[in-house]
Amino acid sequence: MRFSLSLIALVAACPSWADTIPVLTKVTEVTMHPDSAAVSRIASVQVPAGKHRLVFQGVPNSAHEQSLRIDLTGARQVGTIFRNEYTPPRDTSSPEVDAAKARLEDIKERIQSVRDDADRVRLAANAADVSLGFLKQLGENEGLADASPETLRQIAQMIQGEAMTASVTALDARIAARRVETRLKELNEELADADQALAALDLEDDDRLYIAVEIDAAAAGEVQVDLSYLVFGGTEWVPVYDLNLTTGDTPRLDIQRDAFVSQNTGENWSDVTLRLSTTEAIGATDPSYLDTTQRYIVDPQQPVRKAASSALLADSYAGAPEPSVEALVTANEETPIWSKVNGPGVTYTYHEKVSVASGADVLRLELDSLSENVTVTAHAVPLRDVTAFRMASLTNTSGEEWLSSPYAARYVDGFLVGDDSFQGLAPGQETHIGFGPIDGLRLTRDILNRNQGDRGILSKSNQKAEQVEIKIENLTGRTWPMQVVDRVPFSEQEDLEISWTAVPRPSEENWENRRGILAWSWEIKPGEIRKIKLNTSINWPDGMVLR
Known part of the structure; x- marks a missing residue:
């Protein structure tokens, strides 16, 4: 439950504080x-000595208030106030964002300057238009009715020359304005680029x-101030694998292990120490409650009670395996990229500083690589497929847990053949991984004879027989x-x-x-x-x- 105001100590009872000091905090570590x-x-x-109020700036609204912890060195902490309503707007930004905003304003000023130059040139056109209007009125002046022909001729020539000059001036001014x-x-293209560049940098929420x-x-x-808190939601990390099967006389599986990292906390992470943990910070702390199971029998002629069906359904899931939290493996000891700490779960610390923009970046971090010897076989399911599939069988001999992942690209001798999930592997556990179809191993499954009465599958006939031929080429x-x-x-x-023969x-x-699942194992030669x-x-x- 979020709340707008919380007093960790009874601040109201304290005397008035000497001053308020703004403090800009920076994210340094993320787990x-x-x-x-x-x-x-x-x-x-x-x-200075005495009582003060430190106001921390830059903490996004995604921080969970109840998880806030503040440690001070160099002063005694009397009380803490925090709220998420009626807060001042964000008044800080990075130098990159400030530079992008300054560039945007500069381009806007240059655009306005060009428009001013165009308007200045158009003033000559407007003046020439005024001159043309005056000359037109002069030619229509009634006072010229008594003028001699020679006078009229001179006036006409004068109006014609001046009108031509004014028209040329107006036309030249308009052409010059268009050129400007x-x-x-x-500039508008440059403005759009600058606006896009600012949007790409200024990704943080104002709240x-x-x-x-x-x-x-x-x-x-x-x-010294140390501030820590939890963010629920808006962050994600998942392992990702590249599985490269090398075929030949001694087949081998090379496993490249990476991690996808993204966040949408409303704040960019810049040069932070990153840790990836397999523990759930807000997971269950107590074991599950186990209900009693009541079993009883009923008359088959009577309707099944809902309570009975619900009990049977619950019991049918009782044997389902519980999901497990898996641990990400450590990096190669010769060139460590991650360091591993065991505790409740496993936590890995990346050795390089990491930057992740809020709501934009999906960062792929390289972990390490492993190699395992494998046995390659062809696996065929003629009832469903028309070709066999290449399968690699291996045992995890690394002594480390391999996390499950929805991202596991499959390669055969360097060529991508597909992308699927990876279920994870415990130390010493065996698994089978598919690497796509083998087009040259063709499968057919034909029903040669089917006998089942003359009324169909829902008839009261009491016998069904089927003959099937499976062919692998x-x-x-x-x-x-x-x-x-x-x-x-x-x-x-x-x-x-039910009886069957094969x-x-x-x-x-x-x-x-x-x-009911049957398996045949053999070698099949070319042709x-x-x-x-x-x-x-x-x-x-x-x-x-x-x-």
């Missing part, structure tokens, strides 16, 4: 958690918290160790009888502890065709319906 970020700021200020204004196009600390300094001197120029998986139905009811017999039944005949038969009592 990013999966759900939040811990931000540390520091500042130093010279104060051609400079506006270039700031008001934070003030009442202090009592025994003597004049320097006061190797059109590549190499021998592939291969695994083919397919399925047969299974039942947990005595009255539902030629050749599968190498493994209930593959990976999945009932070779392998076939599997799979027959299934299902029988059930009359009057029952197969689902």
Whole structure:
């Protein structure tokens, strides 16, 4: 719950303070958690002896007030005030932003100067227009009616000459004004570029918290300020992997581990010490509450009670694995980029200073790389695919935990074949990673015969039989160790009888502890065709319906 005013100490009871001193703080350290970020700021200020109010400037509104912690060195902290309403606007900016604003104002002034020059040139055109108007009125003057022909001729010649001169003057002035204004196009383009450059720099929110600390300094001197708080939301870090499979006689998997970092806190981070932590700063602190489970039986002819179905549904999820927090691995010891600290979870400190603009930058930080020996096989699922897929099997021998990630680009001998997620890997754990289709290993699965009564799948016929032929053809120029998986139905009811036969017999039944999944393992040579005949038969009592 956010609030507008909080007094850590009873400030109102204290005597009036000598003066108010503004203090500009700067972000120096950030520890990013999966759900939040811990931000540390520091500042130093010279104060005279006595009581003062230090007003911290620059703290964005994204800071969580209840998590604010302030430590002072050089003075005694009497009380703290902070609020997020009725706060003064942000009055500080970086030198880069100030320079961009100054450039913008300079271009605006140059544009106005060009417009003034154009208007100045047009004054000659306006004056010539006035002269033409006067000459026209002069030619229409009634007082010329009594003039002699010679006088009229001279007046006409004079008006004609002056009118020509005024017209040329007006035309020349307008042409000159247009030439002056051609400079506006270039200036407007420069103005747009400057405005875009300022927008790219000035990404911080104007909203700031008001934070003030009442202090009592025994003597004049320097006061060191350490300010820390949490930001909930608006920050994110995730691992990212490049998985490069090198094929050949000794296949190898090279794993490049990086991290994506972004933030939208309303404040740019400039040259900060960055830490990445696997702990959740606002995660659960107590174990979950476990409800009791009541089981009972019901008459099948009666409607199922909602309470029973809810209990069964809850129980069906009881065995689901809990999500785990995984630790990011450390950098190579020879050229360390990160240092690792163990505690509740794992925290890694980046050795270089980092800058991340608010709401704009997505920073990719290089962590390290590992290599693992792998076994490459072809994996085929004819029921779903028309080609086999290349799979790399490996065991994590690094002794380190590998974080799960939604970003894991897959390469084969340096060529990108896809981008998928990575589930993570514990030390000593084995996994299988896919690296795209093998177009030369073609798969077909044909139903040769299907017999199931004459009323369709929802009929009361009590028998179903199916004959399937699976064919694998190797059109590549190499021998592939291969695994083919397919399925047969299974039942947990005595009255539902299922039988099956396969030629050749599968190498493994209930593959990976999945009932009804069959697996065949073999090598297939170049140009070779392998076939599997799979027959299934299902029988059930009359009057029952197969689902």
